[in-house]
Amino acid sequence: MHKSLRTRLWTGGVTLIGVVSFLYPFFIPPKVPVVETNPLPVVAVTVPDFSKFKNVTEKKRAFFEYLSPEVDRQNEIILSQRTLILALYSQWQSQGRVTQALSEAQLDRLTALAKTYGVQFKKLDDTFFEKLLIKVDVIPKELVLVQAANESAWGTSRFARQGFNFFGMWCYRKGCGFVPRRRDDDMNHEVAKYTNLAQGVAKYLNTLNRHFAYRDLRYIRAILRQTQQPITAEMLAEGLLHYSERGQAYVEELQAMIRVNRKHIHSQERKIENS
Numbered sequence: 001m002h003k004s005l006r007t008r009l010w011t012g013g014v015t016l017i018g019v020v021s022f023l024y025p026f027f028i029p030p031k032v033p034v035v036e037t038n039p040l041p042v043v044a045v046t047v048p049d050f051s052k053f054k055n056v057t058e059k060k061r062a063f064f065e066y067l068s069p070e071v072d073r074q075n076e077i078i079l080s081q082r083t084l085i086l087a088l089y090s091q092w093q094s095q096g097r098v099t100q101a102l103s104e105a106q107l108d109r110l111t112a113l114a115k116t117y118g119v120q121f122k123k124l125d126d127t128f129f130e131k132l133l134i135k136v137d138v139i140p141k142e143l144v145l146v147q148a149a150n151e152s153a154w155g156t157s158r159f160a161r162q163g164f165n166f167f168g169m170w171c172y173r174k175g176c177g178f179v180p181r182r183r184d185d186d187m188n189h190e191v192a193k194y195t196n197l198a199q200g201v202a203k204y205l206n207t208l209n210r211h212f213a214y215r216d217l218r219y220i221r222a223i224l225r226q227t228q229q230p231i232t233a234e235m236l237a238e239g240l241l242h243y244s245e246r247g248q249a250y251v252e253e254l255q256a257m258i259r260v261n262r263k264h265i266h267s268q269e270r271k272i273e274n275s
Contacts, residue, residue: 045196047164050155060264063155064145067166068265071145074201075138081113082136089129099124118210134222135209143233144205145265146257163193164200169207213242233258
């Protein structure tokens with residue numbers, strides 16, 4: 001991370017404990033949907049053929065319109081998880097800071113979230129909640145979409161077309177994905193294959209939120225929250241230094257893509273607002 005960025009983020013002597021001061025309204029989990037006795041037949045879902053677009057603007061907008069709803073949906077799931085954690089944290093503090101302040105069901109939910117985001121859950125204390133809140137947070141849609149465009153060659157890579165992998169995600173179990181054509185002899189990774197777009201987007205977001213390589217991204221995001229600054233795609237891109245071997249050049253390319261494509265990303269939103 002650039003020294004100037006660290007300096008800006010630390011202005012005011014901010015501490016991580018301050019994150020809990022911005023509580024969301026209490027989250028009430030949705031009811032479990034009723035399962036239909038005669039479900040509709042499963043229809044095979046395929047990725048659109050983005051290579052058919054000759055007009056660059058039309059291609060970009062079609063790409064963003066395809067991915068945007070799922071990115072929004074996954075971020076809403078993460079935000080609801082965060083809201084629940086904040087509410088349980090507040091409840092625990094207001095009722096004596098003892099384990100008994102939370103029900104068994106609430107503790108089970110915290111345990112599941114801690115496992116999902118790679119946080120050790122030994123006991124309820126401020127440190128546990130703070131570590132969990134740093135990891136359970138949204139990723140700006142603009143950043144997600146331009147990374148998808150960059151990593152998938154605008155949806156035309158075989159990994160995106162055949163495996164809903166728009167982010168170049170790797171896996172390490174034999175048969176878990178595609179064997180890269182240019183993989184070095186001493187490497188054993190594969191490029192992950194997913195069954196649908198939801199799974200691919202969710203895995204990518206979870207990786208940014210829990211993998212040690214992206215702790216700078218999470219640190220930047222936490223400080224922005226504490227200082228009541230917008231969580232922008234350009235700022236969080238600074239935390240993706242280790243996503244590519246290209247390092248800072250990769251980060252700067254993403255930031256340039258965000259600036260150039262912002263108008264295309266939000267074109268559909270404006271269209272809906274004006275209809």
